[in-house]
Amino acid sequence: MTGPRADGRARRGWQRDHAPEPGGGRLTTFSIHVGAHKTATTYLQSRLQQGSAHLRTQNILFEPMPKFRARFTRHLWRAFRKVPEAPTPQDLQAAFGFYLRQAEGHFVASDENLVGTCNLSGRVYADSKARFEFLKACLPGSPDVVVLTVREYAGWLASYYSESIRWQPFVSFDTYKRRLKLDDGLWVRVVEALVETFGAGTVKVMRYETLQDRLPALLSTLCGAPIDETKLPESDDRREGLSAAAIEAVGKIADLSDAHIASSAIDAAMKRFPRSPEFPAFAPWSAEEIHRLKALYADHMSDIGRRHPGIFI
Template sequence: MTAKPLSVAFHIGAHKTATTHLQRSLRSAAGQLAGLGVQYYGPDTLRLPGRSLQSLFGLKHQAADDLVNRSAADQLAGLRKDGHRLVFSEENFIGALNTPNGRKMKCRYKVADARITGLSAAMGQSIDIHLAVRRPTAFLNSAYCQLLLGGRVQPLKHYLKSHGIASVDWVDLVSRLRAARGVGAVTVWRYEDYGTLFPQIIAGLVGQDAAASVTPPRRRVNRGLSAAAVAQVLEQAGDVTGENSARAARKALPVEDGHPPFDGFSEKEHAISDAAYARQIAAIAQMDGVNLLRPDLL
């Protein structure tokens, strides 16, 4: 299989855009993909100690001793095995979803382009980027709920002071990635179109010949918090017992039982955000070297 030149595809997220669903789809087909020359690596591998891409390719000093002594070429050969395509999926590579200690986030994923450039240089390989974007208000609702699930309890208005809508600028992110050295093709899709575009997304990642090996899980992977669950978490913020955690509230007051999903924005705020989102998508569609996947073009 090594007669074919190596290509690298990297699904970098963004967070809260069905990343886990996509990763589980790829992981479940990993054996079949390997037989077709496509090696897949996701969070189940890349988040192990010493196994992150940063560690493997010397981008930061967190590698285990037996791995850090291997050259980048050896690392690449070890990942490639006898295949012709590497597929990575790890949204944490481009940065955190929320800032630590409540620091203000002016720009989402501000180091994404530099990190991709560093990885490409270390590999000696151009990297094709695959990215999903999402409606800003929905993205922030989900990011806020993730904060609660992580145990950092605060009202939404406090969260938005440091993670406001202005930080969700997908045009900025895509343009920086497109301009980054070492980046090959850039493919973007809207989270809202994920279900419809799933076959095209997979084909772009693993190649058309291998795409039939990947099927989506039947059930939704990560469930969000209901409005009632968020209210309970905030009400019990002073009680740190396990019974009052956001995860327990999600289980006790699930969206699946008819509890409305959490939404911290008004209709007017959604409308303003949606108009800005539409302008961002239109701008991304016009970028040279960016392939925006769209259901109307199927």
Template sequence: MVLNLHLGAHKTATTHLQLSLRMAQHELRDNGVFYADPAIVRGDNFPLIQGLNAPPGQRDAERLAARRFHHLREMYPWLLCSDENFLGGTHRDVMFGRRGEIYPQGAQRLRKLLRMAGGGPATLFLSVREPASFNASAFSLQLILGNELMAEDYMAGRDPTSLNWTGLVRRLLSIEGAARIVVWRYEDYPRLRGRILRRMLPPHLARQVPDPAPVNEGMSQPAYEWLAEQAMTQTDADLRQLAAKARERFPRSAGHAPMRPFRPEEHQRSQAGYEADLDRLRQMPRVEFLEPRASAAPV
């Protein structure tokens, strides 16, 4: 039985990949692959996320999810589960630890997830992203949700250039049942999408997964500037509603530049640190690092 877990780091094209797979879910099931994405694992019938979020001592959701997993493993030879909240949420106090580590509870949550799944071996799938760009996009999401306004408050003293993906991967692979992990750069996703799907699915089914239009447009720089100005003058305004108006006025799809809350030199330092981090990832045992071939075209 194959168990594949797409850990779906936030802001790494996770939603696009999930939507692609959801569009093919019936054909996948007809061919022995059960695909469970947020529409399923956040529901009452298969409460994986509820089980992960439940405090100690409250295990009803965990038990129900475990029973559902057991039933699915008897019915399907191939399970693929995907959710960006498997590792944690997007709030700054959840996404980042006190020392700035990404998804500080990620390993503990994976251990609990594998327990609900009935154990491994499981292949993990994870996309990584350049730190400053990742932090900017995560901040953009919190703006859209109405939870944040100023980048310095969101960062809370964290260096936007120092995000250690190697540390996260090491913690995840330390969990019993985590057999291996497939990693790729978010920046390479369009060129690697076909190969990613061939790792997640039986290869002959990967070509049946459609490629929908991009989703989840972020905040543009003019939208952020307008939002900040309005929020300063309308102190009682609903930030979420203001953010929606800002995105409508200055959409990325109209050619407005993406929001850049960090200085150019910080992005340069971030890129250099990212390359060093990727080199360490490439050398790690049980890591398959996907990279575009020299002549590869988008799939």
């Protein structure tokens, strides 16, 4: 059955499955880590998950990203796109509130898809402002802190491209490079969108290049309390990037399949051509391009720091 009655029935079913349990704990404070993609998000989420029992002793709740994405983020972006039967902002506030009622002090949400999705259009996170505003409308209160991790452009854009070809019709990196809009602000634009939405005092930026040295500060910022990183064990769950040979293999598959590549085919290429001395990492930039991109990143970080003193973790 389709139509308004079916849509309403489906939404009521979603409300029933995602509503907070009655009689849970009090509403708590919360923080949000919005990504970005390919900035050690899996590593950070693994550390938080591995140490979740320790965090609970400090009244801090962390939900594993796949579960949080299934309960909240996936439905958030269905509603943003106005997909039929998608939940309303009020439904999503209740879904997020589920976690606030489970925690006794502080809830940490982390999902790199909250910043947007990877694509090959050439303008990274083009609709980030609209997405952040919609996210804010779907929260049951104001976050204590919103964290974005950024990364130097040469390495990040190559990784971003490798992630994008999992979900978009394949194009060569040369084609993607011609599409790239390097003059639209990039990280400056995304940070400004966050600040305009959540306020300068709420937004914090972590630089990927300093993450290992600043990990205790990042964890403490997200958790709203000092965190001993040694209590959050490291996990072996790390996602390796694509080798140059794997990218080449994916391109050949695309030539035979009208450019649409199944994620399983990319995983097979990664398995056949794993990053190793034999199969070096995908490194598509020339030395001159790397120099320019590093200089651009440095300029952008300086610009962000001037606009928002104290924003960096």
